Amino acid sequence: MRQLKVAVIGCGNVAPVHLAAATTNPSAQLIAVCDTKEERAKKASQKYGAPYYTDYNEVLALKPDLIHVCTPHHRHAEITIAAANKGIHTLTEKPMAVTLHDADRMIQAARDQNVTLGVIFQNRYNLSSLAVKEAVTSGALGKVLGGRLFVTWLRDDEYYSKSDWKGTWDMEGGGVLIDQAIHTMDLMQWIMGPIDSLEGSIRNRTHDIIHVEDVAEATVFFKNGAIGSLYACNFYSYDADVFLEVHGENGVARLEKDKAVIRIKGLPEKVVYAEGDREVIGKSYWGVSHKIQIDEFYADVLANRPVKIDGVVGRKALEFVRAIYYSGTHDGELVQFPFAEPKGFTPPSLTRR
Ligand SMILES: NC(=O)c1ccc[n+]([C@@H]2O[C@H](COP(=O)([O-])OP(=O)(O)OC[C@H]3O[C@@H](n4cnc5c(N)ncnc54)[C@H](O)[C@@H]3O)[C@@H](O)[C@H]2O)c1
Incomplete structure (x- = not known):
């Protein structure tokens, strides 16, 4: 079975639900975690068994198939577009961006580079x-x-x-x-x-x-x-x-x-x-469905199918x-x-x- 090489960018509050999904899905191999705050990246690295980085550009240089973007909102567009320009698929947390202009740039970059852009709305x-x-x-x-x-x-x-x-x-x-x-x-x-x-x-x-x-x-x-x-x-x-x-x-x-x-x-x-x-992963007020959306995203990317929440x-x-x-x-x-x-x-x- 082909495995997706995945990386998680941003290791704060929401990251554990992404990391748990990435490390329990047999179609994925977690190859890197990244946070500008080194101690957070290091902690995630120790817990989930992947090398850590503090600059997402170094992660993109590893050529993962797909990244999860779990950073503050204003970074979603920048990181997603940088990934698309390297032919890397992105699953970003909500909201996809801070402005509609940034959202449009993300959509266009994914189209131009023929990569998949997904947005988490697990509920x-x-x-x-x-x-x-x-x-x-x-x-x-x-x-x-x-x-x-x-x-x-x-x-x-x-x-x-x-x-x-x-x-x-x-x-x-x-x-x-x-x-x-x-x-x-x-x-x-x-x-x-x-x-x-x-x-x-x-x-x-x-x-x-x-x-x-x-x-x-x-x-x-x-x-x-x-x-x-x-x-x-x-x-x-x-x-x-x-x-x-x-x-x-x-x-x-x-x-x-x-x-x-x-x-x-x-x-x-x-x-x-x-x-x-x-099974419930993550805080209950975030709902129960992160893993379901992430698993489906991986399956769609592997099958080269459109995703539901693009x-x-x-x-x-x-x-x-x-x-x-x-x-x-x-x-x-x-x-x-x-x-x-x-x-x-x-x-x-x-x-x-
Ligand atoms: N879907 C949900 O139910 C749900 C729940 C919580 C948070 N979220 C979303 O998840 C995202 C993150 O929220 P959070 O609560 O985890 O925030 P957080 O502040 O706890 O974590 C964000 C992390 O990103 C890091 N970071 C900032 N800039 C970075 C960069 N350029 N490269 C790498 N790392 C960087 C920060 O150091 C921080 O550790 C937001 O979009 C938020 O809305 C979604």
Whole structure:
């Protein structure tokens, strides 16, 4: 069996789920780990048994078949494009980039070099998410009328003080939307269908040490006529269960954290859990499906097949986020999709108010 030579760039919080998948999949051989912080790279090297590097260019020079990008958001584009230019496939963590311009450069580089670009949105693989999607696409829910999304978590000043890149426009690319809510926003637009337009607002209500949004609201108009409501904040008193509900003419399909509840007129209520009997790797609030997406990515690359969540698909969630940033800093202006993000658009610094 042909084995993919893989490397993991960035050995912080999320890296263990990638490293665990890379070292347990028989189709992959981990040939390098890399972090600019040497002690992190060294620790990962000792635990997962691959040499370590502190410069990703040295890793690319080893000619891996594929790299996992687990770095801060502003590095995703640079590393992915450098890899593509050397003929190396990339699986990058969400969000694929900080701006749509960078996302487009990544997509173009992968196309030009004929390599695969995948973006992690592991929650699409949860059995609960799939059940809600199926309730819509099968027609069981009937015409989709509306939807609502709530992500109300807690990321306080202490959380931000521990990171050298979070809570910034240039490195994280924002706050609660681009980091925490993006997963559920991805599910909302995947399940409810393409977005036609939206109006949004963003504020920093509680944080002194960051100048990005800690709360966002939006009214989302879908092409199928449904209207969605979004509320996300990271100053709630705890990490409340993520909530996404789709309302159709025949009933409702709802995700509550890792459980789907589907109620359709005339049918018994259906409950589906995210993991089924799958093995859980990584923190539970990240979901259970990283390994499933990574295994599928390896299999698709080996078979030279398109991947489900490629750059174009991964870009949609970023477009959703960036459109709210634009509307939220332009008096709630209605933003039409596709969102023609002005080149160089960066929201202004948001002080607490
Ligand atoms: N899918 C999920 O559920 C999930 C969960 C957590 C984090 N993430 C994503 O994973 C990515 C990393 O997040 P994290 O929480 O692990 O961050 P982190 O800060 O804990 O780790 C990032 C690591 O990258 C290293 N790094 C920075 N620049 C580098 C470079 N040029 N080359 C090599 N290493 C470099 C840093 O030193 C750090 O150790 C982000 O995109 C984040 O949004 C996804």
